Amino acid sequence: MSNTPISEIPAIRDTLRASFRKGLTRPLEWRKHQLLQLARMLQENVDVFAEALHKDLGKPKFEAYAYEIGVMIERSVDSAKRVDEWAKPVVVDAQYVLCSRSVRIRVSLFEGTGNGLCSPRSTRHLSGTVLIIAPWNYPLALTLQPLIGAIAAGCCAVIKPSEIASHFAAALAEMLAKYLDSNAYRVVLGAVPETTKLLELQWDHIFYTGNLGGKSPVLVDPSFDVTIAAKRILGAKMQNGGQLCVSPDYVIVPRTHQDALVSALKNTYAEFYPQGSLVSDSISRIVSPDHHSRLMDLLNRSKSEVVDVQPEDSLMEG
Structure with a gap:
């Protein structure tokens, strides 16, 4: 599927803004229907999305369903059930009456709250048209999670999936148009030029996930079962091929227990990947x-020995 023509992007945004201003997304039943349609899209096209994730990331179908597809089906359905609850006015303490773009306060001087003065309530109103820019490492989950929130909140949305996960992006563009109202939700395909054009336009909110840095240490208590620790560390590290912002990237353990942990990790690796991870179809x-x-x-610039890595080593770069 080809990129969205840059010249068409402003018109897409304008169409969605017009839909929002006409009140298309306001009815709660309409929002619930869109959320259930999103779940239906995933349920009826599990193989399509699993295959796309496999082409992009080599992701096994079990992992694709366990960490992305199944989770988003559940959250879509759950959100549909909770829209009424989320949209209800909330009674607030009269001492803490706040106003913002997303909250309106309605105060009646004739309704008592125990002090006989007033009964302020906050009512949530719709924000508008939003832009969702998604990352590539969990393409489905980190694209649809903010979309679920936008639908539940009554927003129109343009979704820009990552061009690095191009097979998923193309599958989403094709399927979303079949299941959701295209007057409210559209996918824009492309890379830097298309994203740049999107960011030149005015949006009521922009939701962006990505570029998280920092380190994710694992601290192993010497009293903990070393075999269980090894399985949990390696299982977390190998999820999505380690392409996760909070994937464990170094371990802190007392030297007295270092050799035991290393041995347990080697045994666990052999158990997880008896033929080696490079040929395994489970990673x-x-x-x-x-x-x-x-x-x-990073690996080639490393000056450290296996197991012992110095704080200033290339592998410790955030």
Whole structure:
């Protein structure tokens, strides 16, 4: 599927803004229907999305369903059930009456709250048309999670999936148009030029996920079962091929227990991947040659020994 023509992007945004101003997304029943349609889209096209995730990330179908597809089906349905609750006016303490773009306060001087003065209530109103810019590492989950929120809140949305996960992006563009109201929800395909054009336009909110840095240490208590620790560490590390912002990237353990933990990790690796992870069909792959080269550069610049890594080493870069 080809990129969205840049010249069409402003018209897409304008169409959605017009739909919002006409009140298309206001009825709660309409929002519930869109959320259930999103769940239906995933349920009826599990193989389509699983195959797309496999093409992009080598993601096994079990992992694709367990961490992305199944989770989003559940959250879509759950959100549909809770829209009424979320939309209800909320009684607030008269001492803490606040106003903002997303909350309106209605005060009656004749309704008592125990002090005989007033009964303020906050009523949530619709924000408008939003832009969702999604990452590539969990393409489905991190694209649809903010979309679920936007639908539940009565917003129109343009979704810009990552061009790095191009197979998923194309599948989403095709399927979303079949299941959701295209007057309220549209997918824009493309890379930097298309994203730049989107960001030149005015939006009521922009939801962006990505570029999280920092380190994710694992601290192992010497009293903890070393075999269980090894399984949990390696299981978390190998999820999505390690392409997760909170994936464990170094372990802190007393030297007296270091050898035991290393041995347990080796045994666990052999148990998880008896033929080796490079040929296993139970692990995701690095998403692109560029990302693989970046990781290999960190490894090649490392001056540390296996197991013992110094704080200033290239592998400790955030």
